[in-house]
Amino acid sequence: MTAIDIHGLRRTYGTHTALRGIDLTVPAGSLTALVGPNGSGKTTTMRLLLGLDRPDAGSGTVLGEPLERPARYLPRVGALIEQPALYRRLTGRANLRVLAELGATDRRRVDEVLELTGMSPYADRPVAGYSLGMRQRIGVAGALLTEPRLLILDEPTNGLDPVGTAQLRTLLTTLAADGVTVLISSHQLNELDTLCDHFVFLDRGRVLFAGDRAGLTAAQGPLIEAVPERSGDLPALLRAVEATGRTAHEADGLLLTAAPADWAPALNRIAAEHGITLAHLAVRRPSLEEAFFTLAERHNPRTAKAA
Numbered sequence: 001m002t003a004i005d006i007h008g009l010r011r012t013y014g015t016h017t018a019l020r021g022i023d024l025t026v027p028a029g030s031l032t033a034l035v036g037p038n039g040s041g042k043t044t045t046m047r048l049l050l051g052l053d054r055p056d057a058g059s060g061t062v063l064g065e066p067l068e069r070p071a072r073y074l075p076r077v078g079a080l081i082e083q084p085a086l087y088r089r090l091t092g093r094a095n096l097r098v099l100a101e102l103g104a105t106d107r108r109r110v111d112e113v114l115e116l117t118g119m120s121p122y123a124d125r126p127v128a129g130y131s132l133g134m135r136q137r138i139g140v141a142g143a144l145l146t147e148p149r150l151l152i153l154d155e156p157t158n159g160l161d162p163v164g165t166a167q168l169r170t171l172l173t174t175l176a177a178d179g180v181t182v183l184i185s186s187h188q189l190n191e192l193d194t195l196c197d198h199f200v201f202l203d204r205g206r207v208l209f210a211g212d213r214a215g216l217t218a219a220q221g222p223l224i225e226a227v228p229e230r231s232g233d234l235p236a237l238l239r240a241v242e243a244t245g246r247t248a249h250e251a252d253g254l255l256l257t258a259a260p261a262d263w264a265p266a267l268n269r270i271a272a273e274h275g276i277t278l279a280h281l282a283v284r285r286p287s288l289e290e291a292f293f294t295l296a297e298r299h300n301p302r303t304a305k306a307a
């Protein structure tokens with residue numbers, strides 16, 4: 001079952017093409033991360049899915065209904081796009097009651113969503129005194145009022161402290177376990193690494209990768225990291241690796257290269273041939289951020305680093 005199945009989604013603003021015909025498949029019940037640098041098209045994608053903007057091209061379904069008929073699926077969708085619109089003088093609870101009334105939702109649901117988002121202790125304070133993170137959580141609470149089957153959250157961790165982020169992570173995991181599909185965007189890639197099970201990488205309006213963790217590992221391959229005993233040898237080691245035709249980077253005193261795991265002994269030999277002793281040599285799974293940059297570079301070698 002797919003919650004979102006869209007093909008060829010395209011949106012141009014004036015001369016700027018924000019989305020270049022992307023395909024987006026989000027499995028039902030998944031926690032799918034929509035990740036990419038600033039301006040890659042995450043918000044545009046979400047706005048189009050929510051019927052807040054119209055695509056120039058593209059079709060497909062959301063919760064089994066056609067994308068062109070958002071009114072048919074929106075009652076089952078909860079969303080938080082950018083900052084939540086809240087009445088600053090009203091309390092968090094009163095804001096949610098207004099939303100519940102507008103959506104003809106039972107008032108008792110307000111207490112439930114306050115509890116779910118950990119906002120019950122602050123519910124009777126005016127929103128004007130809330131931190132950014134508290135406003136975000138009230139926004140998420142508002143998105144949950146209608147017990148949505150699909151939750152679309154644009155950068156919901158913006159402004160959240162580590163405790164707030166951890167609470168949101170627990171909440172989203174619980175919702176997904178209950179069969180709710182969650183599509184969540186962030187440009188802080190590693191934040192979504194442990195939370196999500198599906199990933200869509202956007203870069204300049206294109207999809208670089210879409211799939212699950214196993215697919216990502218297969219697409220990107222492992223990373224080999226090495227540290228020379230003498231830190232001054234790192235540039236020479238980089239040159240030696242690049243001379244073999246591989247791309248290598250330096251990060252925090254480490255040499256990193258995307259290569260098959262069995263290339264580690266070759267790296268050890270190359271170092272030895274150049275008179276360099278390695279203090280550390282390891283093969284590991286790339287982080288989400290590293291996977292993104294490897295795939296971005298493969299796609300567009302000259303400009304990936306600038307993204």
Ligand SMILES: Nc1ncnc2c1ncn2[C@@H]1O[C@H](COP(=O)(O)OP(=O)(O)OP(=O)(O)O)[C@@H](O)[C@H]1O
Pocket residue numbers: 013016017018036037038039040041042043044045187
């Ligand atoms: N209404 C608009 N008018 C003109 N350009 C727009 C509009 N909306 C988006 N864009 C442009 O489209 C591109 C994609 O923007 P979008 O907001 O979707 O990116 P994003 O991935 O959500 O970025 P961020 O992480 O900064 O939120 C950007 O270059 C942006 O400037």
